[in-house]
Amino acid sequence: MLDPISYTIEVPCNQETAFTVFADIGAWWPLDKRSNSMRTDQTAKSVSLTPEVGGKIIELTEEGIEYLWGTVRTFDRHDLFVMDFHMGLPPMDPASQVEVRFAKLDEGHTRVTLTQSNWEAFGDMAEMMRGGYGGSWGLLFEDAYKAACGG
DSSP states (O other), X not given: OOOOEEEEEEESSOHHXXXXXXXXXXXXXXXXXXXXXXXXXOOEEEEEEOOSTTOEEEEEETTSOEEEEEEEEEEETTTEEEEEEOTTOSSSOSOEEEEEEEEEEETTEEEEEEEEEOGGGGGGGHHHHXXXXXXXXXXXXXXXXXXXXXX
């Protein structure tokens, strides 16, 4: 069993804002640095999240092609977000799981913990997939998301 990847950051906003900013993934995700279309000759136009259980996280290219990134499993406003993270791989399975927890520290600060697990779903590719995402979350979560929260 491969250990999960986990990051914990503190953001300078309240718990509600921290959750809302995270759910507005298209506003902070750096598509020019991390997108499925980067592996092709297409250009990423946007990424969006449907904010409900069963909702999808979709990347849309300038050419109109959609990549399914994930499926929302838990959308507990202001506290917990969980998704099956397909990482744009066809078919929808396998998927890792990304869990994001939001904990109030005080009126203007929130602790946000992101954990990605279930690497075994990728079989022989599990270690490679885990290794690739280990460094990516630093850029995505610790840099881009935290900056969007004002940090």
